[in-house]
Amino acid sequence: MSRVGKKPIQVPEKTQVTLKDRTVTVKGEKGTLSRNLHDDVDISIEGAVVTVSTRKETKEGRALQGLTRSLVANMCTGVSKGFERVLEIKGIGYRAEVQGKAILFNLGYSHPITFDLPDGISANVDKNTIVKLNGIDKELLGRTAASIRMLRPPEPYKGKGIKYAEEYIQRKAGKTGTK
Numbered sequence: 001m002s003r004v005g006k007k008p009i010q011v012p013e014k015t016q017v018t019l020k021d022r023t024v025t026v027k028g029e030k031g032t033l034s035r036n037l038h039d040d041v042d043i044s045i046e047g048a049v050v051t052v053s054t055r056k057e058t059k060e061g062r063a064l065q066g067l068t069r070s071l072v073a074n075m076c077t078g079v080s081k082g083f084e085r086v087l088e089i090k091g092i093g094y095r096a097e098v099q100g101k102a103i104l105f106n107l108g109y110s111h112p113i114t115f116d117l118p119d120g121i122s123a124n125v126d127k128n129t130i131v132k133l134n135g136i137d138k139e140l141l142g143r144t145a146a147s148i149r150m151l152r153p154p155e156p157y158k159g160k161g162i163k164y165a166e167e168y169i170q171r172k173a174g175k176t177g178t179k
Contacts, residue, residue, distance in 0.1 A: 005065030009050040009073045012080040017045050017072070024072060028079025031120070031136050035075065041068045050076075078136035085145040087131040091160035094152070095128040103131065107152040107162070115148060130165075 011017055015028040024043060025034040037043065040061040042053050052069040054061040077083070089096060089107075096105050103123055105113040117123055121135040121144050131148065135141040145164070154161035156172045163169060 003066075005052055005054075005062065005067075005069045007069065009052075009069065009076060011048045011050060011076055015076055015080050017050055017076065019043055019045060024075070026072070026075040026079050028076070028136075030079050030082050033075045033079055033137060035071060037068065038064050040064050043068070043072070074138045078138055082134055082136050083138050083141050085133045085141055086165035087133070087145060087148060087162055088165050089129040089131065089162050090154070091152075091158075094160070096125050096131055097128065098123055098125050103148070105148075105151060108160075109152075113151055115151065118144060131162075 012028070015026065018025045018027075019037075022037045022039075023034055024037060025032065040055050040058070041064050042055055044051050044053065050072060052065050052072065054065045089105075091108060094105075094107050096103055098104075099114075101117050103115045103117065103125070105115060107113060118140060120137055120140060121133055123134070124132045126132065133141055133145055133148075135144075149162045149164065152161045154163040154167075154169045156170060157174050159169045159171065
């Protein structure tokens, strides 16, 4: 049995959850999100509580129950509070700046890189090296942060590159460390 899937979701105030034709729509202060349901799960909405149940008691059905419950809970949190992801840029001369709906990165390459932000994601840059991404869709926010990180992943010798704020880069000693 899915322990996560059984937990009811408490819908925050000023947030509405509706189900129509196997599509869950969540409306809140920050926006609206919708997602199609898998055929093996059902959702019941009773006041400010949403519960997810399975149609078939199979291994896949139980897994989808927990997944669907997490997705709907993240939708409720996103439209009421929003999500934030922080990236840090390390390296001499590495910096970023926001230009409208894009971020301009100087990451040690021979050219600057312009990264266009998808709809629903906004960015702030503090001190030219801290990029804060905000959005209501957790999945889109994580994918955007991962795409930005892949522009210059952190390297293990000096730690230069783009990393998540909570990420720890394990360092290597290099050639002189083997003596």
